[in-house]
Amino acid sequence: xxxxxxxxxxxxxxxxxxxxxxxxPAIRPTRPLVLANxxxxxxxxxxxATCITEMxxxxxxxxxxxxSDTACAEEIRMFYDCVAKAEKERKDQNEETLSxxxxxxxxxxxxxxxxxxxxxxxx
Numbered sequence: 001x002x003x004x005x006x007x008x009x010x011x012x013x014x015x016x017x018x019x020x021x022x023x024x025p026a027i028r029p030t031r032p033l034v035l036a037n038x039x040x041x042x043x044x045x046x047x048x049a050t051c052i053t054e055m056x057x058x059x060x061x062x063x064x065x066x067x068s069d070t071a072c073a074e075e076i077r078m079f080y081d082c083v084a085k086a087e088k089e090r091k092d093q094n095e096e097t098l099s100x101x102x103x104x105x106x107x108x109x110x111x112x113x114x115x116x117x118x119x120x121x122x123x
Contacts, residue, residue, distance in 0.1 A: 039109050054078050058078075061075045
């Protein structure tokens with residue numbers, strides 16, 4: 001028994017070729033397609049803790065010497081030196097424009113967008 005022969009438009013309709021000739025739907029945005037003049041404030045990720053070993057050595061010394069600062073003066077000085085060095089590194093890092101991940105922070109982006117606002121009209 002032979003298969004039935006259908007007209008050409010039926011085979012095009014079944015295979016979906018008739019849809020290719022239609023235009024894609026027009027996309028109408030709900031808001032204008034321009035950048036905003038500010039970005040959302042994002043909390044920066046906290047860095048890893050610094051001077052943990054110095055702090056633990058200092059606390060162990062305090063525990064051994066009944067919390068006497070005079071007996072643990074060297075450990076306390078080492079801890080404060082480490083904290084001062086970490087603060088200096090953090091301050092130097094904040095002066096750089098890029099974060100460790102290689103992107104700008106939201107406050108710096110907002111500052112740049114205030115300096116260079118979006119053009120909303122043509123002159």
